[in-house]
Amino acid sequence: MTVYCPNCQSKARITSRNNLNDEKTVADLYCQCLNTKACGATFVTTLGFKHYINPPATSTVQLAANLLNTLTKAERAALLQGMPPG
């Protein structure tokens, strides 16, 4: 991951991270501008999880299992044979 300096837009180095929640989805990143001759600023930027593009595999399996549990035995058997139930 690349962080850019807010002052000179040069690349910056992450020197430390401070997680702000137990899930570690939001964190303050302490950074140092690598343009040391003309800038060299140090700053804090925030990293935050936004949303999934694909759900985690465990969620997909759990979702399928929950759906299967709502079916009757006959419906499950029909589904496994590739036939519509009924």
Ligand SMILES: [Zn+2]
């Ligand atoms: Zn800079």
